[in-house]
Amino acid sequence: MTFLPFEEILRRKYDELSPGQKKAADHLMNNLEASSYGTLAAISREAGVSETTIIRLSGTLGFRGYSDMQSRIRDQILLSGRRRGNPDEEGASDGSPFERSIEREMDILRQMKNELDPGLLMQVAKRIAEADQIAVIGTRTAGAAADWLAMTLGCWRERVLSVPPDGDKYRALLDLTGRSAAIAISFPRYARATQRFAEGAKKAGATLVAVTDSPLSPIGRIADFTLLTRKNRDETGLDSIASVISLLNLMVIGVSLQGKEEGTRRLQRLEAICSDRGDRLE
Incomplete structure (x- = not known):
């Protein structure tokens, strides 16, 4: 099944969002994998917005509710094998600063390939x-x-x-x-x-x-x-x-x-x- 990427859904609707919804949207984008399984309470706390704001965000984006939006994110990650971790941490090494820099670069390139x-x-x-x-x-x-x-x-x-x-x-x-x-x-x-x-x-x-x-x-x-x-x-x-x-x-x-x-x-x-x-x- 082909989905419109969640990022593209956000991009098309972003200017219509309230300041609180934009704050929640930014958090979801920067923590996409964690958002695919986190509870509504946990995500609202981490994003610094109310649970109601996130529920309203899902409706504005065209989903039936938070669970529907989260399901879309989860399906996208499963289909694409996407991992939006922090490349600076993924390539962590005790090697020289030259090796660490190369490892971070390789992590970014691997993520881009995925x-x-x-x-x-x-x-x-x-x-x-x-x-x-x-x-x-x-x-x-x-x-x-x-x-x-x-x-x-x-x-x-x-x-x-x-x-x-x-x-x-x-x-x-x-x-x-x-x-x-x-x-x-x-x-x-x-x-x-x-x-x-x-x-x-x-x-x-x-x-x-x-x-x-x-x-x-x-x-x-x-x-x-x-x-x-x-x-x-x-x-x-x-x-x-x-x-x-x-x-x-x-x-x-x-x-x-x-x-x-x-x-x-x-x-x-x-x-x-x-x-x-x-x-x-x-």
């Missing part, structure tokens, strides 16, 4: 391949991921722009149409510049693809397509974007499958240009 929706990825890839142009934006560490994606997609197709979040980002909105696609990469702490550009792209009619950590993130709530992963906060206290790049690479693979011959010719022309200019050391 949650992977190939059908969704192919939908995103098809829309990107068919777009008249693509704008990619991200800020801070997400900006590095955005630059990588724009460069890589630009090898496969024309008219791919990396939008400077601190520069003249609004000028990039001028050329967006209903046939365009905008890819916004946004993780905590969510950048206002990325959000504003994404809102402008939606207003222009472009398809918005969000790469983020939750369908309930600011960018996830307004996106047409949402691809999820987590960043790894390592020993430095800063975020590694290895898992983000891995997810973006899956998107590029999907795009390459949409127009392999044209993409290959484009790569060959690029290689010839670089060779003619003597840009290669070997």
